[in-house]
Amino acid sequence: MKKILSLSVIFLTFFLLGVGYYFSSSIISFPVTSLEEDKARLKIQSVSEFGLPEPESIRFQNGSLRLRGWYFKNPQKKKCGVVLLHGHTRTRYGILKYAPVFWKRGCSLFAYDARRHGESAGEYGTYGYFEKNDLERAIEFFSEISTVPEEQIGIFGASFGAATALQYAEGRNDFAFVIADSPYMDMRSIVEKRAVDFYSPLILFLSPIALSIAEIRADFLVNEVSPKEAAKYISLPVLLIHSKTDEVTPVSHSEEIFQNLKSKRKQLLVTDWGASHCKSIDVRPEEYESIVNSFLKENTSFRK
Structure with a gap:
């Protein structure tokens, strides 16, 4: 059971990072x-x-x-x-x-x-x-x-x-x-507004991940x-x-x-x-x- 739980956590983490990377591309490398x-x-x-x-x-x-x-x-x-x-x-x-x-x-x-x-x-x-x-x-x-x-x-x-x-x-x-x-x-407000317009409010739980990855990739700070x-x-x-x-x-x-x-x-x-x-x-x-x-x-x- 512990092994299944650990694998599930690892899978979910990689899944979220992968999806976050995908959405970060739509933000900064459109x-x-x-x-x-x-x-x-x-x-x-x-x-x-x-x-x-x-x-x-x-x-x-x-x-x-x-x-x-x-x-x-x-x-x-x-x-x-x-x-x-x-x-x-x-x-x-x-x-x-x-x-x-x-x-x-x-x-x-x-x-x-x-x-x-x-x-x-x-x-x-x-x-x-x-x-x-x-x-x-x-x-x-x-x-x-x-x-x-x-x-x-x-x-x-x-x-x-x-x-x-x-x-x-x-x-x-x-x-x-x-x-x-x-x-x-x-930036945060407009990116989240457009994400909701294109997809649904459910996308908002991914926005912090996508924006954080975007910051790392493009070497900038979203909040600035x-x-x-x-x-x-x-x-x-x-x-x-x-x-x-x-x-x-x-x-x-x-x-x-x-x-x-x-x-x-x-x-x-x-x-x-x-x-x-x-x-x-x-x-x-x-x-x-x-x-x-x-x-x-x-x-x-x-x-x-």
């Missing part, structure tokens, strides 16, 4: 969407659809990691720039719909594929833990090639990109602003991936936008972040337009643009 796949999914023919010229293809390094993206040089030559950050498992094509808001203001734009996304390298994705360091290098590189001072560069992010931007902003005052559309408040905690140390202007009917990331995530924001120049817009995740701009583009413009006018040195 399938990579190519640029062409994302372009086709979004039914984009050309960047000209967004009123943009053909971009300069760029590549830059953060240590040994190679990242690739686009640089759009604005002919108005105003000293302002915006870095655009896409969502999870998407590419820089997915962030282009926001570009006209800033392009019309005369700002140059910089969009790149996050690590383990699109054309960029990277074995693992870490929900902002290492990506915020890539963003630091991206802003430096953007400033170098555009001659726009870093303090005149703002960050716009959607979903995972929004969460990355907020984590980067923690304790900094050397860039212009953050506009975050539909961010998650921390938290825009909600980072918000306590953000003093820069921040605009949060979130749809009340977001089915992927509940609006409560932005509400929690907003409550924690140290900044006195902060705004939370909860849209009640019936939009799904990161689709507020699709439902009412003119109103969305007006809200962003008002925020920039009231809280930054960006002027039309």
Whole structure:
């Protein structure tokens, strides 16, 4: 009986570790969407659809990691720039719909594929833990090639990109602003929410194992991936936008972040337009643009 019990415990342990490893892969080594796949999914023919010229293809390094993206040089030559950050498992094509808001203001734009996304390298994705360091290098590189001072560069992010931007902003005052559309408040919450959506609440007993294995494999700390905690140390202007009917990331995530924001120049817009995740701009583009413009006018040195 003892032998059977011991074997059962060993079998269960290996089973849980095996299943945990499998789910850790879906968290940090998810399938990579190519640029062409994302372009086709979004039914984009050309960047000209967004009123943009053909971009300069760029590549830059953060240590040994190679990242690739686009640089759009604005002919108005105003000293302002915006870095655009896409969502999870998407590419820089997915962030282009926001570009006209800033392009019309005369700002140059910089969009790149996050690590383990699109054309960029990277074995693992870490929900902002290492990506915020890539963003630091991206802003430096953007400033170098555009001659726009870093303090005149703002960050716009959607979903995972929004969460990355907020984590980067923690304790900094050397860039212009953050506009975050539909961010998650921390990695653990969003991973567990999506696991339940895809499978069932029963999956939650496996999440601590999967996340622990993910930490070991990718050499990071899940509990330190938290825009909600980072918000306590953000003093820069921040605009949060979130749809009340977001089915992927509940609006409560932005509400929690907003409550924690140290900044006195902060705004939370909860849209009640019936939009799904990161689709507020699709439902009412003119109103969305007006809200962003008002925020920039009231809280930054960006002027039309």
